[in-house]
Amino acid sequence: FSSISDAKPKEQKESLLQRILSRNRNQSAIQVQGMDNIMVHLGKCCQPVPGDDILGYITRGKGVTIHRSTCPNMQSLIDKKDRTIPVNWTVEVEEEFKVQLSILGEDRKNLIRDITQALANHNINILNLDIRSKDKLATGKIIVEVKNLPHLTRVINAISKCKGILSVERVEPASRKRTV
Secondary structure, three states: OOOHHHHHHHHHHHHHHHHHHHHHHHOOOEEEOOOOOOOEEEOOOOOOOEOEOEEEEEOOOOOEEEEEOOOHHHHHHOOOHHHEEOEEEOOOOOOOEEEEEEEEEEOOOOHHHHHHHHHHHOOOOEEEEEEEEEOOEEEEEEEEEEOOHHHHHHHHHHHHOOOOEEEEEEOOHHHOOOOO
16 A cells, blocks of 8 residues: 555646647747647757847758857857748747756855855755865856846846856856757
8 A cells, every 4th residue: 555655746746747848849948930749859059048148950860959149059050041030939838948057256265155044045945066176266056947048147147246257158058969
């Protein structure tokens, strides 16, 4: 027999599965102009989020890859007019998108605690955090989930307000491995 505690995770799993299935069938965060029911995925190189200016690149066998318009990968492919396509964000979809940030601050006690607390206060999911210290400076990368560009701005502002933080920036695509 199953206990009450066993029932709750199963319900959560079913609702998550139902959410994923319904999203895949009915919704996409991206509208590809002139096409319906096309496979779309976000470029890992530039991690676009709603609010970013974006372009689509028609791939072979993978549908359309979405890139930020400032992505160096997209800039190198822009001359292939037959494989680029206009795309737009849709506003109905409530998804979260991975974004990598670069952090620079003064090395001090409780810096990581203060950063994670600032993000927790804004209900931000941290996927990865790597901070290193050298010569009284703390440098690192943090990967968080955001819903859109204004949400990302709030995340950056929350981290920036932590004592001793000198800069917080979105990692630009030039520093990433090329993936189309």
